[in-house]
Amino acid sequence: MAAQHAKPNLSQSQVVEMVKRLFGLTASEVRSLPSYDDQNFYVVDVEGGEYVLKIMNSEDSKNPNLIEVQTYAMLFLHQNGLPAQTALPTTSGQLMSLEEMDCGYGSQKYMVRLLTYLPGTTISKAPLTPQLLYETGKTAARMDTILQEMQHPHLGMLWRDKFIWSLSNILSLEAYLHVLDGKPLQEVVKSVIHQFKTSVVPRRSSFRECINHGDFNDLNVLVQPDESDGFKISGILDFGDMNRGCYIYELAIAIMYMMMEHPEPTEVGGAVLAGWESVLPLNEAERDCLYVLVLSRFCQSVVLAHYSVTLHPENTDYLMISSRKGIPILHQLWELGKERVETLWFQSAAQFSDQK
Structure with missing residues (x-):
């Protein structure tokens, strides 16, 4: 911030x-x-x-x-x-x-x-076909596996323990919850934070660590038309949120932002997950925490956007882009519940992989 x-x-x-x-x-x-x-x-x-x-x-x-x-x-x-x-x-x-x-x-x-300058338009403007979502997951996983090989004298700078956008730091959102006072959303966010405490924190030691891009979102991924009337990824932008995190965080972030641009948000996870696992299959703890981590990213986006508006009221429209789209999806995911959403994601990912 x-x-x-x-x-x-x-x-x-x-x-x-x-x-x-x-x-x-x-x-x-x-x-x-x-x-x-x-x-x-x-x-x-x-x-x-x-x-x-x-x-x-x-x-x-x-x-x-x-x-x-x-x-x-x-x-x-x-x-x-x-x-x-x-x-x-x-x-x-x-x-x-x-x-x-x-x-x-x-x-x-x-x-x-x-x-x-990289050519292309943001993925937010392209039809999010299952194939493009698969490529998004695959590209995010490739990116993190490549970054893991990187060496640099200042690499330690990426250990950003207090970084508010790191998915490790969901509990620090509690200090900003007052910006949602009087909104029904506040209860959902509190519930997700509680889920994070009880289900993610105890399993975090099983997550595989890596360097995260940290903001693989619908405005930071560029696409261009490809030969088969679809789109291919032509650019990855904005490395300002890079930090030492976990592979599963990058996947959760990618799923969350692609959901924002899809007419049926719950259908997004399977294809992105299949693309990701074509490079880097998840372990049991990572699979079990994916739902809560996707919801946690929605909470970060919504809470921090509301907070930013208190600092920069003149920039409200831009700051609230993600938040306005994200709030109904967060409610929907929360109401569907972990079991139903995960079944949906993992079954469609398996079907997608079988077709490959």
């Missing part, structure tokens, strides 16, 4: 100047891109090159070693055949630059990177 006033607020003219000064590029087009607490711009230079200028919020910018690991992880995935962005060096050869500027709240420092 970035602090209030941490989000940068550059003008287009500032972007043009920065791209010229840092990267020696003359911008012919600059367009703002949506973002949670950073600022992103689509930039085209006079020679037709396409880039994304990413300005990190001032809070996250205080941790250059973490940003360095995230930037390296993107390169490492790219080198290993996954479609991740890579950072372009500045004219002095650095992959990132700490820039001091005033965005209206006094002088602050913001970390700036210029990333390659």
Whole structure:
């Protein structure tokens, strides 16, 4: 959670100047891109090159070693055949630059990177066929198995014990529950947290650890049309939530966000699960906790979005995108219950795998 006033607020003219000064590029087009607490711009230079200028919020910018690991992880995935962005060096050869500027709240420092632009549209705009959901699960599992091989002197920065978006830290949501006062949703969230305490915490030592992307969501996965009239994944974006977690967390996060974009949310889990298990079959403890972990991610999304709105009321529409879609799905999953949802997911995953 970035602090209030941490989000940068550059003008287009500032972007043009920065791209010229840092990267020696003359911008012919600059367009703002949506973002949670950073600022992103689509930039085209006079020679037709396409880039994304990413300005990190001032809070996250205080941790250059973490940003360095995230930037390296993107390169490492790219080198290993996954479609991740890579950072372009500045004219002095650095992959990132700490820039001091005033965005209206006094002088602050913001970390700036210029990333390659990946073609495609967000998966939120594509029809989520079972095949595309399968590819999503498979890609997420491949990503985590590749990241597990990564070596870097600052790798320890990913042990982010207090990171509010880590699925290990569901219990810390209790401090934010007051933002749901008076809403029926609050009782559901409290119940999920209780389930997490009683069913996930005792089994967590059986989860296999890894490095998580941590935000494999419907706006961070890009797709392009493929030869068979379907879509293929063409990009994985935004490594700002990377942290040391568990394989099962990545799967739970992917299922939860794909449910948001599907007309029949409960049908999503099976295909994503089948794709995931084609790379990395779950162990018994992971299988048993998947339902509660998916619900836990819905709770994080809903509670933290409501909290962010109290900090940034002017950005309500963007902050509440996921939350508005997620609330009815969370209610639905909770009412159906663990046994019915898991039966649905695991049976359809088995059928899907049999057809492969």
